[in-house]
Amino acid sequence: MKELIHKLVRKYRTNCPFDIAKALGIHIRYCDLGSTTKGLYYHKLRRKFIVIHDGLTPEWRRFVCAHELGHDRLHKGISRFFIEEHSYFSPGKFEQQANRFAVLLLSEGKPPLADETLEHYLPRIGLPKETALFFDHKTEH
Structure with a gap:
């Protein structure tokens, strides 16, 4: 996954x-997705969409966009919803991967300072x- 992200950032x-x-x-849209859905990724008629809940802070919008981009890059052909309840308490494999993708993408080239x-x-x-x-605390940037 790190190599995929590195190539995207470089390209x-x-x-x-x-x-x-x-x-x-990928087209990005904003709308009210309710109280538990932060975003979703889907494709229809050869067009790809990321829909982000319009009630999120700018930081969360950025994270959700990266998460949904992770679904596009990692889970070809599968539409996904970023549902808060499942993401926080018992995320499935695809959600864990998309979360990891988002964290790695958004931290690429910005390593933590010493200590x-x-x-x-x-x-x-x-x-x-x-x-x-x-965040995988063992991963080096």
Whole structure:
């Protein structure tokens, strides 16, 4: 997964999930998805879409976009929903992979400072503090 992300960032010269999605021809839409769904990824008639809940903070919108981009890159042909309940308490394999993809993409090229805690690192790179749950503490950047 790290190599895939490194290639994406190198090819598009950014780790911004919105810019990468645009370059890949993925349409981004915003709407009210209710209280438990943060985002979804689907494709219809050869068009790909990421839909992000419009009530999220900018940090969460960025994370959700990266998460849904992860589904596009990792889970070809499968439409997915980023449902808060399942993501926080018992995420399935695809959700875990998409969360990991998002964290790796958004932290690409921005390693933690020496002795920096996740509590300080995540806001510094624009990630919501709750995403610490998805962060593999053993992974080096």
